[in-house]
Amino acid sequence: MAPPLNRRQFLTRTGAALAVLHGMEHFDPCCANAADAETSGKELFELRPVADGVYAAIAAPRYKVNCNAAVIMTNDGVVVVDSHSKPSAAVALYQEIQSITRQPVKRVINTHFHWDHWQGNQIYREAFPTLEIISSKRTRESLEGDVGNGGVPFIDKQIKALPDEIAKLQAEVARTTDAAQKARLESNLRQAEDYLEELKTFYPALPNRTFDETVALDFGGRQVELLLLGRGHTDGDVFIRLPKEKVVITGDALIDWMPFMNDGFPEDWVGTLDNLARYEFDSIIPGHGSVAGRDQLAFFRGYLADLVDSVKKAHAAGGSLDEMKKTLPEQLAGKYEKGMSKYPLGQYRDRIGGNIEIAYRKVIAGT
Secondary structure, X not given: OOOOOOHHHHHHXXXXXXXXXXXXXXXXXXXXXXXXXXXXXXXXXXXXXXXXXXXXEEEOOOOEOOOOEEEEEEOOEEEEEOOOOOHHHHHHHHHHHHOOOOOOEEEEXXXXXXXXXXXXXXXXXXXXXXXXXXXXXXXHHHHXXXXXXXXXXXXXXXXXXXXXXXXXXXXXXXXXXXXXXXXXXXXHHHHHHHHHHHHHOOOOOOOOEEEOOOEEEEEOOEEEEEEOOOOOOOOOOOEEEEOOOOEEEEEOOOOOOOOXXXXXOHHHHHHHHHHHHOOXXXXXXXXXXXOEEOHHHHHHHHHHHHHHHHHHHHHHOXXXXXXHHHHHHHHHHHHHXXXXXXXXXXXXXHHHHHHHHHHHHHHHOOO
């Protein structure tokens, strides 16, 4: 582990990281924008008040997407839920936090192991040596293992894959004659190049406090519940509920666009969201998209349930996977396409085929 930074060193590093700020986010199809997508030229987060002392940090679009975060003020320091895809993104959010409080960050909670939710941990660990990084026990195990779209081994996979991605962007820049499109491509190329440079100096700051069942805690006078409700987006998802404020922070187990299901458990996911529905809350801070009301839970859960049910029925009727990918998107579109296509990333038509295939593979084929 790198030596801890004092406040002055941290702020110096902040400036250096901002110089590299073009780099990053989502490396794999989970959250990859189109090569010529219009994205922010720097890491930006909009802090939106959700309740007294509770903020949603909504991530600006980047070439590869940062997750949202939640910022919770307590009497003894700040709690940050999820730390994004890279150190410079964590620096950018920390600067936003400093605009509203000078309290130290005492705790970081990682909702699951995917790389865009934990790769900024090291910034907080360097700045605050006594920091608690909290996750479920299963998430900590996944971070150490070679599983899915996250964890320590995934860093090397990204480093190996990014040069080819950069080469493709360079080729598109050279090939494009439209000035506006070229400018977008060049911006995204810089982001990819800077992200690769960040990964080369990255070191993992893993959770040092884990749990394997739902717990209710007091963080500096604020009641916080860490809910383990079952498998969903991953097998270690944590929901963070603030009972007094009636806010729930859901990571990617409940988001405001189409789900990424590669590491998920489609049938269990529906039941897990049913378990969440038994709790009282009014506001949802999702892993991606905008702050939502409780109705987003019913909508998102309905999509997953209808997806699984449609795949089962098509299989029972003798339909092949290829046939399902041709017919099911239209069957589900009337109910879900508009609500799942509000943002440039994670749209219905971009992901429905992949979701059908994963539901088929995991529910029908059992793989």
